[in-house]
Amino acid sequence: MKKIFLFFRLFIFLMLILLIFQPIKKVYNKRNIPSVALLIDNSSSMKNIDIKQFEKVKGTVKSQFINNSKINSYLFTFSDTINELKEQELQSLKAQGSRTDIYNALEKTKTNFLGKNLDAIILFSDGNHNTDTSNMEILNDLYNLKIPVYSVKYELTNVPKNILISKIELPEIVFRNTNASIIAKISVFGFSNKSIPVYLKSDDSIIQTNTLNVTNDGLYEISFNIAPDKAGLINYSIEIPTYQDEKSYSDNIKKFSLLVEPEKIRILYLCGQPSFNYSFLRTTLKNDPNIELVSFVILRNPENIVAVSDSELSLIPFPIDEIFTREIFNFDMLIFDNFNYSRFAINPQYLVNIKNFVYGYGKSFLIISGEIPLSIYQNTPIADILPVNPTSELSTEKFYLHILRPENSILKFSDDNVENMLVLKNLPELDTINISTTKDKTVTLAESEKSKHPIITISEIGKGRVMCITTSSLWRLALGSENPYKYVKLWGQSIKWLTNSISMKQVAISSKKSYNIGDSSVIKIKVKDEYFKPINNAIVNLHVTKPDNQKEIINVPPEIENGEYGTKISLELSGEYKLDAYASYNRKYLGEDKISLSVFNISKESEDNTVNSTFLKNISDKTNGKLLSIDSFNLNELNIKPRITKSDILYEMNIWNKTYIYLLLIILFCVEWYLRRKYGLL
Amino acid sequence: MITQIFKDDTTYREHKLHRLKLFLIGLYVILTFNFLLLTCLYSQGGKFIFSQLQYAGGWDTRPTAWDRISEYLLTTTSIKSIPERRIIKPNDEILFWSPFIVIAGSNDILELNDSEIHTLKRYILCGGMIFIDDSSGKKGYGFDKEIREIIKKISPENPIERIPINDAVFKSFYLLKSVSGRIITNRYLEGCKIGERYSIIYSQNDLFGAWEKDNLGNYIYPCNEQQRWEAKKLLLNIILYSLTGTYKSDTIHKSFIQNKLK
Numbered sequence: 001m002k003k004i005f006l007f008f009r010l011f012i013f014l015m016l017i018l019l020i021f022q023p024i025k026k027v028y029n030k031r032n033i034p035s036v037a038l039l040i041d042n043s044s045s046m047k048n049i050d051i052k053q054f055e056k057v058k059g060t061v062k063s064q065f066i067n068n069s070k071i072n073s074y075l076f077t078f079s080d081t082i083n084e085l086k087e088q089e090l091q092s093l094k095a096q097g098s099r100t101d102i103y104n105a106l107e108k109t110k111t112n113f114l115g116k117n118l119d120a121i122i123l124f125s126d127g128n129h130n131t132d133t134s135n136m137e138i139l140n141d142l143y144n145l146k147i148p149v150y151s152v153k154y155e156l157t158n159v160p161k162n163i164l165i166s167k168i169e170l171p172e173i174v175f176r177n178t179n180a181s182i183i184a185k186i187s188v189f190g191f192s193n194k195s196i197p198v199y200l201k202s203d204d205s206i207i208q209t210n211t212l213n214v215t216n217d218g219l220y221e222i223s224f225n226i227a228p229d230k231a232g233l234i235n236y237s238i239e240i241p242t243y244q245d246e247k248s249y250s251d252n253i254k255k256f257s258l259l260v261e262p263e264k265i266r267i268l269y270l271c272g273q274p275s276f277n278y279s280f281l282r283t284t285l286k287n288d289p290n291i292e293l294v295s296f297v298i299l300r301n302p303e304n305i306v307a308v309s310d311s312e313l314s315l316i317p318f319p320i321d322e323i324f325t326r327e328i329f330n331f332d333m334l335i336f337d338n339f340n341y342s343r344f345a346i347n348p349q350y351l352v353n354i355k356n357f358v359y360g361y362g363k364s365f366l367i368i369s370g371e372i373p374l375s376i377y378q379n380t381p382i383a384d385i386l387p388v389n390p391t392s393e394l395s396t397e398k399f400y401l402h403i404l405r406p407e408n409s410i411l412k413f414s415d416d417n418v419e420n421m422l423v424l425k426n427l428p429e430l431d432t433i434n435i436s437t438t439k440d441k442t443v444t445l446a447e448s449e450k451s452k453h454p455i456i457t458i459s460e461i462g463k464g465r466v467m468c469i470t471t472s473s474l475w476r477l478a479l480g481s482e483n484p485y486k487y488v489k490l491w492g493q494s495i496k497w498l499t500n501s502i503s504m505k506q507v508a509i510s511s512k513k514s515y516n517i518g519d520s521s522v523i524k525i526k527v528k529d530e531y532f533k534p535i536n537n538a539i540v541n542l543h544v545t546k547p548d549n550q551k552e553i554i555n556v557p558p559e560i561e562n563g564e565y566g567t568k569i570s571l572e573l574s575g576e577y578k579l580d581a582y583a584s585y586n587r588k589y590l591g592e593d594k595i596s597l598s599v600f601n602i603s604k605e606s607e608d609n610t611v612n613s614t615f616l617k618n619i620s621d622k623t624n625g626k627l628l629s630i631d632s633f634n635l636n637e638l639n640i641k642p643r644i645t646k647s648d649i650l651y652e653m654n655i656w657n658k659t660y661i662y663l664l665l666i667i668l669f670c671v672e673w674y675l676r677r678k679y680g681l682l
Numbered sequence: 683m684i685t686q687i688f689k690d691d692t693t694y695r696e697h698k699l700h701r702l703k704l705f706l707i708g709l710y711v712i713l714t715f716n717f718l719l720l721t722c723l724y725s726q727g728g729k730f731i732f733s734q735l736q737y738a739g740g741w742d743t744r745p746t747a748w749d750r751i752s753e754y755l756l757t758t759t760s761i762k763s764i765p766e767r768r769i770i771k772p773n774d775e776i777l778f779w780s781p782f783i784v785i786a787g788s789n790d791i792l793e794l795n796d797s798e799i800h801t802l803k804r805y806i807l808c809g810g811m812i813f814i815d816d817s818s819g820k821k822g823y824g825f826d827k828e829i830r831e832i833i834k835k836i837s838p839e840n841p842i843e844r845i846p847i848n849d850a851v852f853k854s855f856y857l858l859k860s861v862s863g864r865i866i867t868n869r870y871l872e873g874c875k876i877g878e879r880y881s882i883i884y885s886q887n888d889l890f891g892a893w894e895k896d897n898l899g900n901y902i903y904p905c906n907e908q909q910r911w912e913a914k915k916l917l918l919n920i921i922l923y924s925l926t927g928t929y930k931s932d933t934i935h936k937s938f939i940q941n942k943l944k
Contacts, residue, residue, distance in 0.1 A: 273760040274925035275728050276781040280809050283927050287877055294934060297926055299855060301760045314853040314930050316938040338728060370728035371762055428778070432728065472728030478809045480778045487809075 008672045015665055018656075025653040031642040034119040035072040037109050038065060041102075041125035043079040044605035046095035046154075048126075053154040054095045056630050057124045060152075062090055064635040071635065074118075078105035080131070098518050098605060102129040102619070103138045110145055120640045121149045123619070124630070127612030130605070132520065135615050139622055148625035150638060151616035155631045159217065161190030162247040163240050165254040166219070166610070170512070175263045176231045182224045184238045184254070187610045189217045191243070199239045200224045212240075219610045228260040233513065257513040265499050268323070268331040269295035272338040272372055280475035281337070281368075284484075284491050289534070291495070294331070296323075301343060324350035328357055332499050338370025338472060341377075348380075355381040362463030364498035369434035370472035387443075387459035387468045388436035398431045399448035401455060408445055410458070410493045413486055428480025430455075430473040458497070465498050507591040509542075509581040514598045517574045521597055525556055525565040527583045527590060534563020538585040542567060547575025547599070556581070571599045730755070730763035730925060733780035736771050739790030743817050744890035751893055751917065758918070759855065761925065772798035777805060782924040785814045786890060787825035792832065799835045806836060806874075806881040811924045817888035819865045826886060837874040837882060845871045845880060850931040853939055854922035855915075862912030863887020864905045871916075879927045889917040 038061060046054045065073040066087050075085040079097020082105045102125060109121055129135055142149075167185040174180040184198065191214045200208040208224050228234055237255040246252070267285060271278040274297055285293045296318055300306065306313060319327075324346065328334065334357060341351065358365045365385060367374065374390035377383050403411060403424040413423040433453045438444050445456040457468045478487035508526045515521060527538045540556040559566040571577060577597040583590040617627040626638070655661065732748045735741065748767045755761045770777050772794060777783065783805075785792070794802070806812060814833075816825050833842050845851055851871065852858040861870050865888050873880035891903040892913035901910070930939065 273762060274922055275730070275762075276925065277728055279781070279925050279927050282929065283809065283877065283879060286928070293932075295929060295932065296934075297929060298760050299922065299926075300758070304758055304760060306758050308856070311942050312857055314855060314857050314935065314939055314942070316935055431779075475781065475809065476779070479781055479805070481808060482804065484808050 005672065005676065008668065008675075012665065012668050012672070015661075015668075019661070022654065022656040025655055027651050027653065031117065033070060033072055034640045034642045035074070035117045036065075036640060037074045037076060037113065037118055037121045039082070039105050039109065039121060039123045039125070040075070040077045040085065040093065041079070041097075041100060041105075041123075042077045042093055042095050043097035043100040043128075044095055045100060045126055045128045045130075048605070050154070050159060051095070053630060057152070058090055058093060060630060060633050061124070064633070066090070068635070071640070076105070076109065078102075080104075082108045099131055100125070100128050100605065101131045101133075102127075103131065103133045103141070106138075106142070106145060106149070110147065113147075117642070118147055119643050120625070120638070121145075121147055121623075122152060123149055123616070124152045125616065126154055126610075127151070127614075127616040127619075128605075128610075129612075129615065135618075139618050142619065142622040145623055147623065149619050149623040150625045150628060151620045152628045152630050152633055153613050153616050154611045155629050159189040160247040161243070161245050162251070163188050163191065163196065163243065164248070164251040165238055165240065166251075168238060168254055168256055170256065170258060174226075174228060174258050174260050176260050177227055177229060178263055179225055179227050182226060182236070182238070184222050184224075186212060186220045186222060186240070187218070188212070188214045188220060189247075190245075192216055196240060198222050200226070201237045201239060203235060219612075228258070231260050234258050234260055255514070259510055259513065261510075264292040265290055265333065265495060266292045266331045267294070267333045267335060267495075268328065269293060269335040269337065270323075270339045271295065271297040271335075272340050272343075272370065273298055275338060275370060275472065276475050277368065277370060277472040278337055280478055280487065281335075281491065284478075284488050285495075287488075288492065288495075289528075298339075298343075318344065320344050320346060320350070324353055328353060329361060329363075331363065333364040333366065333495065335366045335368070337368040338372050340372045341380075341382075351381045355385050358385050358464035358466060359462030364464055364500075365461075365466045366469070366494070366498060367466070368469040368472060368474075373434045374436065374468070374470070375434075385461045385464075385466050386439075387457040387466055388438050388454055388470065390434055390436040390470070393435040395433045395435055395451065395453070396431065397433065397448070397451060398429050399433065399450065400429055401427050401446040402449040402452070403446050405443065405445045408443070410456075410490065410497050411445055412493065413489055423486065427486065428476050430471050430476050432471055432473055434470045436468075436470055465500070467494055467498055507540075507581055507583045507593045509579060509593040509595050511579070511595060511597065513595070514600065515571050516600050517571065519571050519599070520568050521571055521577075523556070523567050523569060523579065523581075524559075525581045525583070525593075527563045527565060527585075529585065529590065535583075535585050535590070536561055536563055538563075538565075538583045538590060540565045540581060540583045543580040543582070544569060545578040545580075547573045547577065571597065574599045728762070730761050730782070730921070731768055731780055732763065733768040733770050733777075733783045735783055735785045736769050737785075737792050737794065739792065740788050741786060741790075741792075743786045743788045743815075744888075744894045746895065747890040747893040750895060751921070754914070754918070755921065759922070761921070772801050777801065778808070778810075781809060782811050782813070782921070784890075785812060785829070787814070787816050787829060788818045789820075789824055791828050792825060793828070794832055799832065802832075802836045806876060810881070811879075812836075812882045813920055813924070814882065814884040815889050816867070816884070816886040817865075817891050819867050819886070819888065821867060821886065829884070833874060833882060833884065837876070840874045840876050840881075842872050842874050842882070842884065845873045845883070849880070850926075850928040851880065851883065851919060851923045852916075853930045853935075854919045854926055856919055857939065857942055858912070858916060858919060860912070861885075861887065862909050862916055863889055864891035864903055864910060864913050866909070880923075883920055883923075885916075885920075887913065889913050889920075892917070 040057060040061065065071065075087065076082050077085045077093060078101065080099035080101050085093065129138065164187045165184055166187045169183040171180045194214050196212045196214060198210045198212050199206050210222050210224060212220055212222050214220065235257050237253055240252040242249040242252050269282065278297055282295055285291050298318065299315055334354065357363045367386065373392045373394055374386065375392040377386065405411060406421055406424055411424060412420060414420040433448055433455065435453050438454050438457055442457050442459045444454045445458060447454050453470065455470055459466050477490060478484035506528045509523065511521050511523045523542065525540055527535050527540060529535050536558050542554040542556050544552045544554060554567055556565040556567045577599060578594065579597065580592060580594045582592045620627045752763050752765050755763055768780055770780060814829055818825050820826060863885060867886035872884045874882040892905060892910045894902045896902055
């Protein structure tokens with residue numbers, strides 16, 4: 001009996017503890033039928049290969065999902081947007097969407113079914129996603145979906161013979177003399193076990209040939225490595241020979257343009273002695289982000305005596321042999337400033353190398369006379385490339401510049417000719433001239449006003465360009481002016497001319513040049529001040545003239561902290577879009593630049609002529625789904641079952657606040673008390 | 683008598699004419715000499731010119747220092763300089779022919795008006811460099827207090843800061859590991875940096891005082907000889923810095939200099 005009483009007490013005790021924890025009973029909603037969202041891709045690419053495959057999708061949906069009591073189906077169709085599809089609309093559904101946005105379709109489906117039951121997504125698509133969201137980004141975001149996606153792909157059967165350059169991937173930025181790769185995606189049908197030549201052409205000349213070894217039908221990639229030796233806009237095309245019985249010949253060629261940015265201009269600057277001329281020019285070149293400067297200035301000559309050990313001096317050896325034999329050819333420009341070659345054990349061949357550097361290699365040479373007259377180069381190979389015949393005479397006269405070629409780009413300080421002339425007339429006074437006479441093909445830009453000695457001369461020597469300055473006081477253009485603008489501008493333009501560079505614009509607009517209709521163009525505008533330093537808070541306006549002559553002005557915001565501004569424009573019309581970018585800073589006009597974009601009346605969908613099985617498989621793998629084929633699709637084999645999720649709770653019941661529980665406890669207490677009393681245990 | 687008087691008068695006139703001729707020749711010679719001197723000062727032909735700012739008060743604290751420095755520069759470095767010191771006033775046009783100017787000061791207060799401040803502001807923005815040497819050895823008042831106020835006005839966007847010891851100033855010729863001077867008021871140099879270069883350098887250690895000698899060749903201002911030598915090296919480096927900028931900070935020099943400093 002005692003055991004029974006013990007059991008009673010323990011039971012009551014446990015009941016009391018349970019009630020302290022306020023137990024809740026959850027009652028779940030029982031679902032026997034799974035809910036499935038069917039996403040049918042109706043973009044144009046679904047009919048590109050074989051329209052029958054799209055019809056097969058519709059047939060499968062109709063036969064296996066509609067009126068199927070074992071499954072709750074929600075029909076959607078998607079291309080650039082996703083829309084609900086009514087059962088009666090299925091038969092008339094056409095593949096005509098302009099884009100394929102799988103990401104948007106999956107995201108919207110998830111949002112639509114938020115708080116509702118969805119057990120699987122069945123995606124009927126060719127996998128040719130073609131919006132700005134990359135395939136990789138989609139796959140990375142899929143872990144948020146938490147719904148299995150069953151991808152159903154086309155089968156490529158009975159596809160007509162064709163070779164199609166479906167896509168060309170170009171690097172965002174290409175620099176001159178720097179390797180860049182161009183990737184062509186080529187769809188091949190009906191040419192199994194064949195080797196096909198693929199040509200990369202520039203202005204109708206073949207510059208590279210690669211061979212595509214086709215084993216089976218499908219999508220192939222082929223890449224070309226280029227290193228353009230010119231800066232600017234260069235036209236290219238990728239071409240494949242046409243073969244008999246091809247479905248289309250026009251898709252064997254694809255034209256495109258590349259804007260080749262010049263790499264940094266590499267300048268080697270040799271100066272015979274520390275001077276203000278060196279100091280000013282070096283600072284100017286160093287401040288220019290387009291220039292990579294290596295300079296040597298001779299701080300001490302052999303006759304100079306220093307009363308300390310070499311370790312206390314910052315002097316480094318002047319690597320004559322290295323510079324004039326190997327390194328020189330890695331530079332775009334060489335500067336001799338008051339540099340007396342005869343002070344060093346310079347092999348005569350080195351001067352020949354300098355001549356070849358300009359004459360044969362097409363590089364540039366700037367020579368500035370100082371205390372050492374340029375006549376030291378007479379009877380040397382350097383004399384052949386000098387624009388002047390120098391004398392050993394130095395005139396210490398003060399002089400003003402008399403500009404002979406105000407129209408020359410080097411002397412353009414303003415776009416307005418009258419204003420430019422005014423600037424040129426008011427240049428500060430200079431001093432000291434190394435007297436010289438000009439050679440036949442030399443262009444004299446400026447001479448001394450009274451004595452008529454050439455001061456700034458230029459000439460084209462062989463493939464290269466040479467400039468000669470016969471005064472060492474050009475720094476006066478900076479220090480003798482209200483601001484150093486003219487000095488900086490003069491050198492900027494001189495280097496631009498010498499190196500034949502197009503890069504030194506204060507405002508530079510860049511973008512891909514050719515598009516298909518419906519694309520968006522990402523426009524980048526770089527803005528620099530007159531000293532070529534990036535400006536981050538300039539006012540940048542983009543004037544867009546559309547093919548129908550409608551105009552639009554867009555204020556372009558800064559993107560990152562390096563003077564780069566960016567915007568995106570939608571290209572809804574085919575034809576030519578003209579873009580003019582204007583920049584100003586503190587009400588000061590900085591410059592403008594223009595480009596035009598060609599928009600072809602070809603939709604992005606027409607580029608996709610195959611099935612991207614890999615992408616579809618990746619989507620399924622990421623979401624615990626499966627990749628299936630439309631030919632063998634069988635809903636029953638998928639074995640989709642209703643998932644119980646937390647949101648499936650029908651109701652919750654609080655046990656602790658039920659009266660009968662407390663009644664039961666009281667009864668138990670009473671029974672226990674009664675029995676104890678009856679058996680005389682109290 | 684009349685003839686005599688007339689004769690005397692004629693002689694007197696001739697004599698007067700002769701004196702006038704002599705005066706004109708003298709004037710011509712002086713003017714020509716001055717013109718040549720002026721041309722020489724103006725025409726520097728790419729040479730370094732040492733210019734010093736003249737202001738009301740004791741601007742010329744170390745009048746002979748440049749003579750010693752120019753000799754030293756000539757024997758030690760490849761710099762070609764004009765031996766004469768150029769003395770300029772803040773509003774002189776010749777200031778803009780002088781990319782390096784020195785402002786020396788001691789106990790007198792330097793005062794510049796708005797126009798002079800504006801000129802110096804334009805001067806540094808156009809590429810000029812100012813070296814200020816305070817020989818008073820006093821911090822916080824007198825010349826130091828005034829010059830700091832002036833620096834604030836000349837370079838409002840680029841305030842004065844300590845120049846780090848690894849800056850190109852300390853390795854433009856000699857490799858210096860510390861800041862010295864004839865007197866050591868500060869163990870650092872200060873400066874205003876425009877772009878990558880210091881356009882104003884301020885020392886309170888009487889660097890010019892370390893060079894100053896009397897006619898017998900004895901140093902005028904007492905100083906420990908090692909300290910004097912270090913002060914001379916620092917001043918030479920500042921001059922080289924005005925002519926080469928941050929040249930010694932270029933990548934090509936880094937490994938050499940690091941090895942030497944080990």
